[in-house]
Amino acid sequence: MTAEETDATPSWMRIPADADPDSSGARIDVSVAHPARRYDYWLGGKDNFPADRASGDQIAAAFPTIRLAVIENRAFLRRAVTYLAREAGIRQFLDIGTGIPTANNTHQVAQSIAPTSRIVYVDNDPIVLVHARALLTSSDEGATAYIDADLRDPDKILQAPELTATLDLSQPVGLMLVAVMHFILDEDNPYDLVGQLVSAMPSGSYLTVTQATNDYLPPEKIKEINAVGQRTRVPARMRSKEEFARFFDGLEFVEPGIVSVADWRAENEPQPRPTAAEVSGYGAVARIP
Incomplete structure (x- = not known):
């Protein structure tokens, strides 16, 4: 943050003139969109x-149901953690790509079922860590x-x-990679990163992933969304169902396997459910043998 800060900037986000340039606060760059802050904008946060808002609005212009998609993604997180804590008996969670706290965070859901649950959150945005x-x-x-770490450095x-x-x-352990893998580009070796994390988990752990998909979007929309990502410096890599499935190689899917995040164990959610095209995101949970 620089001298261009406005009086509307909360005091806890302002960086002292003598701040350590390597400190978390000094790394907050408000001139560039960040996935966690943009996600917060779509969820109606402040x-x-x-x-972040400019990037979010440009994505929304190309994909008008983006806000519905992120709301459904959060609902998937709630249902997945509920399954892991209640049915699979998981009492430890590693949540990478935490995002700015909102309702039904991983620890709130898990500890409402099993108060002894232990959760580690990981994010690379200083604002997220301050909130956390x-x-x-x-x-x-x-x-x-x-x-304070990046998924690219497991x-x-x-x-x-x-x-x-x-x-x-x-x-x-319940390893949670929710709404983060589409920000890991091919050159970052996403499958190797996930494989390294999965290999560190003991047998009986679970991997939970959600991922934006291009399966339901026409080519011109995909091109438009990718252009926004490059222009606003938040590039993303949407993946097909087959590409998404590779994250789970060797693992045992929990029913119903790979489906739209809006449909995963959503029997008790308000009906009718959003269409797969409106959400354009896959979700799945799988056991690590």
């Missing part, structure tokens, strides 16, 4: 900046921790003292 430390308070019986995540102090990697 922790976003003009660059302030708002994501654990139950007395459980624990939450927060790591070693940093897995070796972080916050993780090793909070999770027991000899016991099953």
